[in-house]
Amino acid sequence: MIFKQLFDTKSSTYTYLIASAKGREALIIDPVIENVDSYINLLNELELKLVKVIDTHIHADHVTGASKLKDISKCSTIMGDHSPANTVDIKVKDDEYIHMDSLKIRAMYTPGHTSDSYSFLMDNYLFSGDTLLINGTGRTDFQNGNAKDAYNSIFNKLLKLPDETLLYPAHDYKGEKVSTIGKEKKQNPRLQVNSIDEYVEIMNNLNLKKPAEIDYNIAKNIKLGA
Numbered sequence: 490m491i492f493k494q495l496f497d498t499k500s501s502t503y504t505y506l507i508a509s510a511k512g513r514e515a516l517i518i519d520p521v522i523e524n525v526d527s528y529i530n531l532l533n534e535l536e537l538k539l540v541k542v543i544d545t546h547i548h549a550d551h552v553t554g555a556s557k558l559k560d561i562s563k564c565s566t567i568m569g570d571h572s573p574a575n576t577v578d579i580k581v582k583d584d585e586y587i588h589m590d591s592l593k594i595r596a597m598y599t600p601g602h603t604s605d606s607y608s609f610l611m612d613n614y615l616f617s618g619d620t621l622l623i624n625g626t627g628r629t630d631f632q633n634g635n636a637k638d639a640y641n642s643i644f645n646k647l648l649k650l651p652d653e654t655l656l657y658p659a660h661d662y663k664g665e666k667v668s669t670i671g672k673e674k675k676q677n678p679r680l681q682v683n684s685i686d687e688y689v690e691i692m693n694n695l696n697l698k699k700p701a702e703i704d705y706n707i708a709k710n711i712k713l714g715a
């Protein structure tokens with residue numbers, strides 16, 4: 490398997506490129522529009538053909554490169570079935586599998602950060618979007634975010650995966666690249682709560698600033714960045 494973790498310095502977004510290597514088909518998760526040319530160069534260098542692009546949710550802090558990648562490579566665009574983006578080619582359901590060459594990726598509906606948030610599990614690689622971050626969790630204060638839903642998605646879905654599952658989030662602001670479910674259970678400060686109410690209390694009192702250009706980014710992302 491080919492696996493590349495790419496980083497956008499402006500929005501601190503992680504983008505993932507995955508390929509089985511055998512059939513040379515590739516998939517990109519959470520591309521950033523400004524970096525599309527570098528993804529295309531990398532695909533060419535690795536002699537891969539991009540066939541699928543997934544956005545884990547409608548992002549507020551950057552514009553997705555999904556449409557631009559589709560224009561260039563004719564790949565199909567994928568989001569979860571709660572996405573408000575009408576031009577998505579394939580909307581996957583909870584527990585549905587995406588197949589590419591010999592790879593199988595399970596879609597998991599994990600709302601809370603936003604109402605359309607999905608996570609994706611390939612073998613023991615979990616792409617958690619902004620649902621579960623390393624030493625943190627995605628904020629729940631816009632785009633129909635909901636702290637109770639987030640608690641359920643994290644505690645009753647993602648943390649039920651085996652401890653050795655590798656956690657690859659959509660963002661990191663402190664240079665962390667990967668964690669595991671087991672490590673997060675023990676060390677993530679947001680997860681050290683005794684009840685759903687305690688978690689909701691924390692999330693509802695974060696008092697975070699809105700991301701810059703949030704309205705512009707969301708409007709663009711509902712059109713997959715077109």
Ligand code: FE
Pocket residue numbers: 546547548549550602619627
């Ligand atoms: Fe987000």
